[in-house]
Amino acid sequence: GELQEECARDQTVLLQANIDNQSGELLGYSMTRLLDKGALDVFYTPIYMKKNRPATMLSVLIKPEDEQKITKIILAETTTLGVRAFRCPRYVMRRDFKSVETKFGAIKIKHSFLNDIEKYTPEYEECASLATKHQVPLREVYDAANYCILNQQWSNISK
Amino acid sequence: GELQEECARDQTVLLQANIDNQSGELLGYSMTRLLDKGALDVFYTPIYMKKNRPATMLSVLIKPEDEQKITKIILAETTTLGVRAFRCPRYVMRRDFKSVETKFGAIKIKHSFLNDIEKYTPEYEECASLATKHQVPLREVYDAANYCILNQQWSNISK
Amino acid sequence: GELQEECARDQTVLLQANIDNQSGELLGYSMTRLLDKGALDVFYTPIYMKKNRPATMLSVLIKPEDEQKITKIILAETTTLGVRAFRCPRYVMRRDFKSVETKFGAIKIKHSFLNDIEKYTPEYEECASLATKHQVPLREVYDAANYCILNQQWSNISK
Amino acid sequence: GELQEECARDQTVLLQANIDNQSGELLGYSMTRLLDKGALDVFYTPIYMKKNRPATMLSVLIKPEDEQKITKIILAETTTLGVRAFRCPRYVMRRDFKSVETKFGAIKIKHSFLNDIEKYTPEYEECASLATKHQVPLREVYDAANYCILNQQWSNISK
Amino acid sequence: GELQEECARDQTVLLQANIDNQSGELLGYSMTRLLDKGALDVFYTPIYMKKNRPATMLSVLIKPEDEQKITKIILAETTTLGVRAFRCPRYVMRRDFKSVETKFGAIKIKHSFLNDIEKYTPEYEECASLATKHQVPLREVYDAANYCILNQQWSNISK
Amino acid sequence: GELQEECARDQTVLLQANIDNQSGELLGYSMTRLLDKGALDVFYTPIYMKKNRPATMLSVLIKPEDEQKITKIILAETTTLGVRAFRCPRYVMRRDFKSVETKFGAIKIKHSFLNDIEKYTPEYEECASLATKHQVPLREVYDAANYCILNQQWSNISK
Numbered sequence: 001g002e003l004q005e006e007c008a009r010d011q012t013v014l015l016q017a018n019i020d021n022q023s024g025e026l027l028g029y030s031m032t033r034l035l036d037k038g039a040l041d042v043f044y045t046p047i048y049m050k051k052n053r054p055a056t057m058l059s060v061l062i063k064p065e066d067e068q069k070i071t072k073i074i075l076a077e078t079t080t081l082g083v084r085a086f087r088c089p090r091y092v093m094r095r096d097f098k099s100v101e102t103k104f105g106a107i108k109i110k111h112s113f114l115n116d117i118e119k120y121t122p123e124y125e126e127c128a129s130l131a132t133k134h135q136v137p138l139r140e141v142y143d144a145a146n147y148c149i150l151n152q153q154w155s156n157i158s159k
Numbered sequence: 160g161e162l163q164e165e166c167a168r169d170q171t172v173l174l175q176a177n178i179d180n181q182s183g184e185l186l187g188y189s190m191t192r193l194l195d196k197g198a199l200d201v202f203y204t205p206i207y208m209k210k211n212r213p214a215t216m217l218s219v220l221i222k223p224e225d226e227q228k229i230t231k232i233i234l235a236e237t238t239t240l241g242v243r244a245f246r247c248p249r250y251v252m253r254r255d256f257k258s259v260e261t262k263f264g265a266i267k268i269k270h271s272f273l274n275d276i277e278k279y280t281p282e283y284e285e286c287a288s289l290a291t292k293h294q295v296p297l298r299e300v301y302d303a304a305n306y307c308i309l310n311q312q313w314s315n316i317s318k
Numbered sequence: 319g320e321l322q323e324e325c326a327r328d329q330t331v332l333l334q335a336n337i338d339n340q341s342g343e344l345l346g347y348s349m350t351r352l353l354d355k356g357a358l359d360v361f362y363t364p365i366y367m368k369k370n371r372p373a374t375m376l377s378v379l380i381k382p383e384d385e386q387k388i389t390k391i392i393l394a395e396t397t398t399l400g401v402r403a404f405r406c407p408r409y410v411m412r413r414d415f416k417s418v419e420t421k422f423g424a425i426k427i428k429h430s431f432l433n434d435i436e437k438y439t440p441e442y443e444e445c446a447s448l449a450t451k452h453q454v455p456l457r458e459v460y461d462a463a464n465y466c467i468l469n470q471q472w473s474n475i476s477k
Numbered sequence: 478g479e480l481q482e483e484c485a486r487d488q489t490v491l492l493q494a495n496i497d498n499q500s501g502e503l504l505g506y507s508m509t510r511l512l513d514k515g516a517l518d519v520f521y522t523p524i525y526m527k528k529n530r531p532a533t534m535l536s537v538l539i540k541p542e543d544e545q546k547i548t549k550i551i552l553a554e555t556t557t558l559g560v561r562a563f564r565c566p567r568y569v570m571r572r573d574f575k576s577v578e579t580k581f582g583a584i585k586i587k588h589s590f591l592n593d594i595e596k597y598t599p600e601y602e603e604c605a606s607l608a609t610k611h612q613v614p615l616r617e618v619y620d621a622a623n624y625c626i627l628n629q630q631w632s633n634i635s636k
Numbered sequence: 637g638e639l640q641e642e643c644a645r646d647q648t649v650l651l652q653a654n655i656d657n658q659s660g661e662l663l664g665y666s667m668t669r670l671l672d673k674g675a676l677d678v679f680y681t682p683i684y685m686k687k688n689r690p691a692t693m694l695s696v697l698i699k700p701e702d703e704q705k706i707t708k709i710i711l712a713e714t715t716t717l718g719v720r721a722f723r724c725p726r727y728v729m730r731r732d733f734k735s736v737e738t739k740f741g742a743i744k745i746k747h748s749f750l751n752d753i754e755k756y757t758p759e760y761e762e763c764a765s766l767a768t769k770h771q772v773p774l775r776e777v778y779d780a781a782n783y784c785i786l787n788q789q790w791s792n793i794s795k
Numbered sequence: 796g797e798l799q800e801e802c803a804r805d806q807t808v809l810l811q812a813n814i815d816n817q818s819g820e821l822l823g824y825s826m827t828r829l830l831d832k833g834a835l836d837v838f839y840t841p842i843y844m845k846k847n848r849p850a851t852m853l854s855v856l857i858k859p860e861d862e863q864k865i866t867k868i869i870l871a872e873t874t875t876l877g878v879r880a881f882r883c884p885r886y887v888m889r890r891d892f893k894s895v896e897t898k899f900g901a902i903k904i905k906h907s908f909l910n911d912i913e914k915y916t917p918e919y920e921e922c923a924s925l926a927t928k929h930q931v932p933l934r935e936v937y938d939a940a941n942y943c944i945l946n947q948q949w950s951n952i953s954k
């Protein structure tokens with residue numbers, strides 16, 4: 001069987017704009033706004049533009065049906081005068097959720113899979129709030145979650 | 160009405176090349192050459208390549224009809240052996256120009272608009288030469304230009 | 319008069335750690351923790367380490383009396399085994415606060431000064447919450463605040 | 478004649494994945510794996526993601542026929558749950574190989590050409606092993622190779 | 637007790653050079669050379685220099701007694717004409733080594749500690765060679781190593 | 796003999812400021828101003844600050860006697876409220892100038908030396924203006940200059 005059939009595959013659009021006349025302070029706000037309005041992902045890449053300008057490339061990954069709406073938000077919130085649009089297919093692993101019970105409390109686990117590939121990712125927000133509540137380093141909460149996951153998978157084969 | 164109808168939309172090509180065997184000194188010169196030859200935008204992105212190489216990705220945004228001409232310049236001016244070409248539509252705001260009279264002198268303003276989105280951008284070169292001439296920080300010249308713009312828009316509504 | 323006398327000058331310590339075996343997810347949390355615990359500033363720099371590793375340098379600016387406390391937090395929260403400490407003087411502008419009344423509401427302004435240098439900075443958090451409340455782009459709120467500031471300074475000299 | 482006819486032109490696919498929950502240590506290993514499995518090029522770009530996360534964008538340039546195979550490796554080796562695929566033509570210079578005899582030994586030279594554009598690139602691995610063997614700086618070995626190349630081209634026209 | 641007494645503290649020197657006239661290819665080689673000659677750490681930071689030059693800052697962390705030797709290597713191997721030297725104390729966690737037995741084989745673990753802070757880090761080279769040997773993703777080998785570590789620490793307290 | 800005696804060694808100061816509320820456009824201008832006012836070097840490093848802000852670290856290398864003057868310019872030209880100062884010794888190679896006669900015209904060469912280390916660097920501005928004048932790629936002018944240098948050094952030993 002082909003990978004296309006085996007794993008979910010969707011169409012996405014990557015919007016890009018180069019920004020050399022807006023401050024980082026305003027760009028930090030734009031990221032939040034774009035995520036609130038339905039962007040799948042928002043990220044910044046440092047770039048170097050003409051006239052010795054350290055600048056920032058804004059990238060926004062969206063569903064094709066949001067192209068109009070999100071482009072308008074980028075044009076309204078940022079100083080850019082132009083937005084490039086790249087249409088691209090995206091391979092995505094299927095996913096469901098599990099929960100593990102750690103000494104810090106229950107933690108939701110994202111379980112993603114594709115044929116023989118299987119991954120488990122503790123949910124960041126839950127781990128972060130447990131770390132803050134128990135005043136322990138975040139990596140200890142992740143360790144606790146990962147231990148529970150591995151315990152189910154590995155305990156019978158590892159010495 | 161759709162955004163496609165409302166704002167100017169054109170086709171552009173984004174050319175990319177990864178460069179790990181040329182110095183920053185030569186790349187600085189290439190940027191100038193490419194802009195002189197009609198590139199719409201040229202920018203550099205820091206990347207990390209194999210064998211522990213800090214490298215640079217050259218990106219050149221062009222009009223579709225310049226694809227042949229600009230690709231040849233990239234191949235001639237840089238050490239790269241390959242140039243990738245991405246065709247992408249670009250949403251652009253319509254624009255015209257205004258002028259404001261500041262205490263430092265007249266400054267050209269780019270006025271861009273799209274439905275209810277409207278932006279005013281003082282022209283960099285004019286601001287920079289006035290700042291140098293008057294020996295004041297550039298941000299003071301921008302402040303003066305922005306004040307004039309806002310004065311026309313805001314004075315009646317702001318206390 | 320010397321600059322040392324004219325502007326506030328204090329001693330700071332810049333702590334640095336290179337991190338190649340921790341995820342960005344955990345580093346995002348560390349930033350929050352360090353700021354909560356009294357760090358003056360926390361920032362990340364992308365670096366390239368041996369064995370083709372894209373990595374991150376954590377920098378934490380602190381008051382000298384917090385060197386012990388913050389170093390312990392870095393060692394506890396991150397995977398790094400070593401923290402470098404640079405002692406350096408810092409020139410800082412004196413500052414006080416003002417308030418301006420805009421059409422979106424009152425906004426606090428940081429006023430910083432040093433001899434003939436004077437700067438006004440609208441407070442980010444207040445601007446951001448007004449932009450969200452009024453559902454306008456953040457740059458419009460900044461424009462409103464800057465207009466009020468400039469109005470007091472410039473209106474009599476600008477045409 | 479058009480550039481398409483003059484230089485080799487092939488189709489490539491650029492795969493991209495944003496990674497915020499994997500360490501640089503593991504990403505360094507992934508680069509090696511992907512190159513071993515047939516990727517044409519692998520590189521990392523520093524990006525900034527939501528929740529204050531310093532992150533890394535993995536880019537893998539591949540032949541179209543490897544899209545399924547390499548996507549599976551990315552999903553297996555990294556923590557990403559999604560891979561974007563951009564199809565793009567690539568202009569490539571034709572190439573053949575030459576050899577020059579330097580005082581450090583023979584060095585292979587990549588000769589690339591396209592109409593009036595002609596470039597010569599000493600092979601890195603051979604230069605590096607000669608520099609290590611002779612315990613001289615690598616730039617001296619490159620100088621020796623470049624001198625030999627230029628000697629054939631330039632000696633009769635340079636004073 | 638003070639942190640200085642509790643954890644090892646040593647003196648290091650951070651050497652820095654800005655490089656805008658050397659290729660990434662040569663810089664990759666320099667990293668290897670410097671590590672071979674006793675540098676504690678070598679890393680590259682992307683910087684933007686005058687005249688639109690994308691450039692690289694080379695940083696080399698060394699023991700104070702190697703300042704002369706390593707500076708000479710930097711001047712010989714790179715094109716830079718100047719090397720800055722910052723002397724700085726470094727806080728380092730004490731460390732010893734353990735070994736765990738996983739289903740892939742034995743893996744060495746770096747154990748670092750400072751009062752109530754304790755960290756365990758599987759050795760990269762051993763994990764990488766086991767992943768290659770068993771043809772499994774590297775993260776599975778790390779998972780196996782971490783599981784063994786956590787099993788000793790956590791099994792009695794986690795459900 | 797020690798390296799300190801063998802090569803010129805001077806004292807420099809590295810000034811640093813983190814900037815998250817100023818545009819790249821203004822920072823490009825600041826670089827030019829600082830170089831005009833006597834800075835030895837000015838460069839930008841991309842950093843990631845709190846609240847999801849892509850930001851820029853400004854670094855200015857200066858002579859110790861310019862610390863007051865240049866700090867004032869940074870505070871006046873940029874929005875930063877604080878400037879860190881690191882004092883550091885710098886190892887510098889001694890240098891003099893030569894000239895070579897190429898087919899494009901005479902080119903000045905920087906000759907730097909330290910014991911057995913010797914480097915030759917064609918002057919960028921002269922090469923760039925010859926490349927523009929002759930309408931050839933800049934790398935051809937560098938090749939011509941390097942060939943002349945190497946011809947004097949290598950011709951008798953290379954085959």
Ligand code: NI
Nearest residue numbers: 020021283820
């Ligand atoms: Ni512009």
Ligand code: NI
Nearest residue numbers: 096097098111
């Ligand atoms: Ni499941």
Ligand code: NI
Nearest residue numbers: 103104105134
């Ligand atoms: Ni609990």
Ligand code: NI
Nearest residue numbers: 179180601661
């Ligand atoms: Ni190559």
Ligand code: NI
Nearest residue numbers: 255256257270
């Ligand atoms: Ni108009």
Ligand code: NI
Nearest residue numbers: 338339502760
């Ligand atoms: Ni390590």
Ligand code: NI
Nearest residue numbers: 414415416429
């Ligand atoms: Ni005041």
Ligand code: NI
Nearest residue numbers: 124343497498
């Ligand atoms: Ni995520």
Ligand code: NI
Nearest residue numbers: 184656657919
């Ligand atoms: Ni230079």
Ligand code: NI
Nearest residue numbers: 732733734747
């Ligand atoms: Ni132990």
Ligand code: NI
Nearest residue numbers: 025442815816
């Ligand atoms: Ni701030």
Ligand code: NI
Nearest residue numbers: 891892893906
């Ligand atoms: Ni000489």
